[in-house]
Structures are given as C-alpha cells and as structure tokens.
Amino acid sequence: MTLTKEYIYELLAEVKDPEVPVLSIEELGVLREVEIVDGLINVIITPTYSGCPAMNAIEDEIRNTMAASGIKNIKIETTFSPPWTTDWMTQTAKNKLKEYGIAPPGKTDNDSFLKSFLEKQIVCPFCDSGKTIVKSEFGSTACKSLHYCNSCRQPFEHFKCI
C-alpha cells in the first residue's frame, strides 16, 4: 500500500493532547505538517508554550500510533516558527473545549503592551455568565488560567488566548 498524507493525518487524529484529552494534536494546532519523502514520514510539530512538558509524551504517542499501523520509518521535527497561536484552533475544537468545561480562547488581537493589562471578560463555560473573575493567570498547565464564576459559583479554567 502506498502511504498518503491523508492516511497519516487520519492516523494522527487519534493522537490527543495528554493535558487536554478531548482535542487531537491537529485540532490544537500542534501538528503542523506531514511530509512523505521516499517512504520516510516527516511529522512536524510545534509546542504550545516553550516549556510545554507534554511534547515528549506527544512524540511518544505519535510513534506508538504509527507503529500500531506498522509504520516505523518516521521522523519527528519540532519547529518554533511561526509560533503557535490559539487562532489555529478550529471552532469545532473550541466547542469541544467548552463542553469539556474549559472556557475556549477568543480571537487574538494586536493589543499594545499596556492595553494587554486590561482584563478581558471571560465567559463561564458552565452557565455562560460574564460575571467571572480571574483567580490567576497561571493554571494547572502553561496554556490555561484560573477563573471563578460569580453567577454559578464554579471555579473554571480558560484556555489562554495567545
């Protein structure tokens, strides 16, 4: 059988982010490109944050998933440029996040440095109320911040918009 890019993407759809297991690495925007050159499969990925500790786990998972379908001739490359942005996340992916209980990121804008100090209103993923407050800009993983909803009194996480 000849390996096609489409087939590889299909296989990689099974590789989830270990920290946000409802999203595949493609939906998250971590999977950048698949190249096939002379039977060698080159998978290019990019970290969400520079220090993302999930990258090794993601690489292992890519290898395991491919190996399960008998594909061993692969190379995984990490790129930093262009830098990962939450804008690469599809609407479907954002909906999945919300269902999972994580407030999805909005659209990034080119706010000036000082303007970025102003708090943006984050909508509660549970009751859709805008009456929420930031608890901390750093959450359980590098990509999330901590919030609290004053309407339904639930703490929740928000996928930071970068």
Next chain:
Amino acid sequence: MSSKISNLTESHLFEYLLRLGDDRLILGHRLSEWCGHGPILEEDIALANVALDCVGQAKSFLSLAGKVENKGRTEDDLSYFREAVEFRNLQLLEQPNIDFAYTIARQFFYDVYSYFLYEELSKSSFDELAGLAVKSLKEVKYHVRHSREWILRLGDGTEESHAKIQEAVNERWRFTNELFEDDIVVESLSGEGVVVKNSNLKTSWNEFVTDTFEKATIVKPVNVIDYSKGSRIGNHSEYLGHLLAEMQIVARSFPDAEW
C-alpha cells in the same frame, strides 16, 4: 544559517545565545525552588509556570547555541556539564530568593527587560533567533503582568508589605546596571542587525519601571553602588556555584541516564 555569517560572527553569536539561554536557565532554576513553598496555592502554581517558560526558552536558546557552535554539544551538555566560570547569566538572576518580595523584585526587573529585548530580537536578521523571540515574547507578556501586579500589590499594600518590597527593590537594584551593558559581542552582532544593543533598551525599561514604582508608591533607588560586573565573561557571585551543584548533580552522577 546564512553563509554570509563569518566565523567571527559565529563565535559571537554562540556567546550571545549562551547569555540568553543561561539567563533563563538560572532564573528558571531559582523560581523552581519555590515549588511547594509559594505563599498561596495560586502563586505556587504561577511561579512554577513562569519557571517552566524560562527553562523551555533556555532549552531553545541553548540548543541553537549548540548548533551554531557546531561541536556536537546539546542543550543538556551545555546546562549540566559546564562550570560556573563558563556560565554567562547575569548576577541578578543567580541571587538567592531570600523571600517573596526579593523574588518578585528580581523577576520584575528581568521580565520588563526581557519584554523589550524580545520585541527587538523579533526583528533579528537571524531568522531562527527572530522566531524564538516572537514565541518567547508571547509568554513574557504574562510574566510582566504577573510580576508588575505583585509590585503594585506589595508596594501599595500594607505597611509591612511596602517595607519588604522597598527593601528588596533597593537591594536588587544594585544588579540592574549590567542589563544594559554592551561589549564587543553585542556591538558586532548589532552592527549586522542580528541583535539589539542592550543600552538601547534602557530608556523604555526605565520608563516602565518608574511608572510602576510611582503607582506602587515605591521610591526608586538613587546613587546605588553597582554590584555586578563581568557576568557575561564568567564573573559570578558565590551563589552560582551552589545553585549549579544542586542543578547538575543528577546529570553528573548518572551521565546519559534516561527516565
């Protein structure tokens, strides 16, 4: 890398990338010492997150340094198998945490510096450096917001918090002069559009810091004796050796171990 880059520029570039990497590695390690000791849970998590970003950025810069040097050294070789005199980080960053106020003062000074530095490095003629700067800039925005918030809260807080942050600012200010020093490495690379002169960052840094201090009712130190000298050529305070001993011991005891 572009073939235009000469051997001399290459060795300067290696030096410069070591500085970027070492600054973040050492600061990241210091911050990691707070893990499990933060004043509140949210802050414990925040400091660990910032530490993670620092170490992640260090990994990228040191890995690129190894590539530029072209002697087969990886980011791990550079982190774990160099001696204190070979480290190029600023003395400010190796200073002990002391308490939360000292930690925040050090962090604020360096976060603001990093922000303006990355903004300029994003325009570097060396694509790989520019790419890393664009990425790191996104992360550093959060860092500045975090440390600035604390400067405001502690400075304009209680009598005790004000006294503590004022003392920390006074003490750590002595190490800030080095942030803006230029030498032959910076001069030659900036001439080729690869990096920005550190001295060019001073005005923006000063304005931002002064503005924050005013809002925080912190008095900006004046006539301070400059403590730090020569970090970039390997002169360090006694604290770096102790930090490295702890950071490097596992890698040195079990070289090439995997887990």
